[in-house]
Structure formats: structure tokens, C-alpha cells
Amino acid sequence: MESKALAKAVRIDVVEMIHRSHASHIGSALSIVDILSVLYTDIMKYDTADPAWEGRDRLVLSKGHAGSALYAVLAEVGFFPKSWLENYDLNGSPLSGHVSHKGVPGVEFSTGSLGHGACVACGMALASKLNGKTNRTFAIVGDGECDEGSIWEMAMFANHFRLSDFTLIVDCNGLQSFGPCEETIELLDLGRKFRDFGWNVMEVEGHDHDALRKAFSARPSNGRPTCVIAKTVKGKGVSFMENNVLWHYRDPQGEEYERALSELQGAEQ
Numbered sequence: 001m002e003s004k005a006l007a008k009a010v011r012i013d014v015v016e017m018i019h020r021s022h023a024s025h026i027g028s029a030l031s032i033v034d035i036l037s038v039l040y041t042d043i044m045k046y047d048t049a050d051p052a053w054e055g056r057d058r059l060v061l062s063k064g065h066a067g068s069a070l071y072a073v074l075a076e077v078g079f080f081p082k083s084w085l086e087n088y089d090l091n092g093s094p095l096s097g098h099v100s101h102k103g104v105p106g107v108e109f110s111t112g113s114l115g116h117g118a119c120v121a122c123g124m125a126l127a128s129k130l131n132g133k134t135n136r137t138f139a140i141v142g143d144g145e146c147d148e149g150s151i152w153e154m155a156m157f158a159n160h161f162r163l164s165d166f167t168l169i170v171d172c173n174g175l176q177s178f179g180p181c182e183e184t185i186e187l188l189d190l191g192r193k194f195r196d197f198g199w200n201v202m203e204v205e206g207h208d209h210d211a212l213r214k215a216f217s218a219r220p221s222n223g224r225p226t227c228v229i230a231k232t233v234k235g236k237g238v239s240f241m242e243n244n245v246l247w248h249y250r251d252p253q254g255e256e257y258e259r260a261l262s263e264l265q266g267a268e269q
């Protein structure tokens with residue numbers, strides 16, 4: 001599937017999943033749909049028939065509260081049946097609200113405690129390097145998640161060990177659970193911070209598939225890890241959810257659900 005077609009399908013899946021289960025984090029999920037779609041169509045090596053294939057690239061969704069988007073992508077590309085999405089975050093489903101790898105093909109690591117997944121991904125990248133492997137490792141963090149001290153310990157570590165096959169993607173939508181990131185803890189210039197920590201830094205428009213493809217394909221030759229700062233919109237794709245912190249926790253029902261679906265179904269690919 002082409003990345004834009006995948007993104008359109010996944011946005012619709014996410015709205016349906018969160019509507020059915022009355023789950024949270026719809027804005028957080030819609031924010032990363034384009035990033036995930038480009039990664040899973042044009043960038044990452046994987047085998048849906050053999051999810052544990054040794055040579056695969058790894059992705060850890062460190063902002064695990066946006067799990068609905070990752071599950072929908074994995075189902076759309078064929079890791080498990082799309083029918084699984086129907087029980088997302090309902091009793092007995094392997095697809096829990098925050099990402100779980102237990103019984104879910106294609107998920108590398110369970111996340112939800114912010115600041116944790118990126119560190120585990122960094123360890124995966126170190127293991128690959130020590131084993132002489134050339135697979136890539138990706139982690140997606142939120143900008144609010146960058147308030148966690150562990151992110152900066154990871155940043156020092158990844159540079160020190162020259163983890164050049166490690167790419168950290170910051171989903172920079174400017175909002176966290178209750179308000180703007182800048183009002184919670186000032187992040188100032190994130191790109192400059194990562195540069196000062198020794199990383200290659202690319203800043204891109206996080207819903208532009210060509211720009212994302214270009215950034216994820218670039219492989220700087222200086223041996224350093226890469227941070228892609230993706231400027232995104234929380235709730236992207238549904239007009240009344242965009243940049244509205246209400247949709248961190250709220251789930252769409254009734255007229256809101258119908259309107260969200262019709263906007264997404266009518267959207268260009």
C-alpha cells in the first residue's frame with residue numbers, strides 16, 4: 001500500500017477503535033499516523049510472515065498511549081487480521097490501550113510509562129551494533145515525553161556509543177495531556193539540545209510524506225545517532241480535534257463520531 005493510502009485507512013481505523021472502546025488519546029494517535037505510515041511503507045525492513053526475523057528493523061513506540069495508531073498500521077500491513085482492531089482496549093483483547101507486545105505480532109516492546117521505550121530502543125540499537133548487525137532501530141517519543149530525565153540520559157548514551165543506526169523521532173505537536181508543552185516545562189530549542197548532545201538533527205513537517213521519507217532515508221556518515229524532529233498537529237485530520245487538548249482524553253461519540261468519520265473518508269489521499 002502507498003503511504004498516503006495507508007495513512008487515510010489508519011486514521012479511519014483509529015477513530016472507529018477509540019469510538020468503540022471509549023478509549024483516550026485520539027489526538028496523540030492521529031498526530032503520528034503519517035510518521036508511522038511512511039516508516040512502514042517505504043523505510044523499514046520487516047516480514048509480516050516472520051515478525052521475529054533477525055534482520056528486521058525495530059520500532060518502539062515510546063509514547064505508548066498512542067497505541068491505537070501502531071496497532072492499526074500493523075493490521076493494515078498484515079501482521080495480524082484487521083478484525084482484531086474491533087476489540088481494541090476491550091476486555092480480553094491482546095490490543096490493550098497502551099501498547100503491548102504480548103501476543104501482538106509486530107510490536108517490539110510494551111510501552112506507556114513515558115521516557116522508558118526510547119531507552120529500551122537505544123539498548124536494542126546497541127545490541128545490534130555489538131552483534132555486527134546493520135538493521136535500523138527507531139523510537140517515537142512525544143515532545144511532552146522529553147520532560148523525562150531518562151530521555152537525556154539515553155541521548156548521551158546513544159551518542160557516546162555512536163549508535164548511527166538509531167533514529168529517534170520526536171512527535172513535536174506542542175501539546176501534552178492538559179496543555180501546551182511550553183507551559184508545563186519549557187523545552188526551548190529541542191533541535192539545538194540534541195545537536196549539543198552530539199546527534200544529527202533534522203527538522204521536518206511531520207505530515208509531509210515526501211519530507212518524512214527524505215529525513216528517514218538520510219544516513220549521515222559521521223557515526224552519530226539521528227534525531228528527526230517532526231512538527232506535527234495533535235488530532236491531525238479531524239478539524240475539531242486539531243490542536244485541541246480536549247482530545248487527549250475525550251472519545252468521539254454521536255454527532256462528533258459521524259463528523260470525524262465523514263471528514264476522514266472525504267479527505268484526499
Ligand SMILES: Cc1ncc(C[n+]2csc(CCOP(=O)(O)OP(=O)(O)O)c2C)c(N)n1
Nearest residue numbers: 028065112113114142143144145175176177
Ligand atoms: C512516566 C509517565 N508519566 C505520566 C504519564 C501520563 N501521560 C500520558 S500521555 C501524557 C502526555 C504526553 O505528552 P506528549 O509526549 O507530548 O504526547 P502527545 O499526547 O502530545 O502526543 C502524560 C503525561 C505517563 N504515561 N507516564
